[in-house]
Amino acid sequence: MQDIRVKICGLKRPEDMRALAQAGAAYAGLNFFEPSPRYVTPALARELALLAPEGLAKVGLLVDPSDALLDEIVEAVPLDIIQLHGRESPERVEEVRGRYGLPVMKAVGVATEADLPLLDDHGRVADMLLVDAKPAPGDELPGGNGLPFDWRLIAGRRWPVPWMLAGGLHAGNVAEAVERTGARQVDLSSGVEREKGVKDAGLIRAFMEAVAGVTA
């Protein structure tokens, strides 16, 4: 059975990147959404990205970005993947793919059955899908809120591109999440933080150990 691949999102410090590399994560997320407590400037993101070893993919997370912002970030930071985490349409996803020649992962928030057709629409154009919890009313951020969605909604569902499961994952629930959804890639932020925006190397190790113990 192939290993489950892990993306940890919202790194802000060199020690976070080192902890991810040591723990064996597959993707490191750099957050360019300014209102987020996980925001990094393009200059800091570049420093962090340059610390990533071969095989640890750098993912740049943006929310409804303008071309000007994307131009600035793609120019400054050696990214491997662009993550679009706003209300981007499938047409916009295609446009961004064409403009930068980088793979695009499209995040789609799920709360009810009604959210699932959007995953199918984006699955036709994006290189990867991030199946995340939809922010609840009152949540300030479009992602990274630390809350899971009802995994039964996507049990048995598949898309024509690789996908990751996200939303409120932590060391204590990732085994059940994988078992219920069949995910082979998982993404998290809050579950490895000691406080909002501050990653914790011990929690990162614990999460990776929990994932290594999954046999689904």
Ligand SMILES: O=C(O)c1ccccc1NCC(=O)[C@H](O)[C@H](O)COP(=O)(O)O
């Ligand atoms: O994490 C943020 O601050 C954030 C802000 C704006 C858009 C997306 C954001 N995070 C996206 C991610 O990829 C998170 O890892 C994903 O939503 C899961 O987060 P969590 O539920 O905290 O594990």
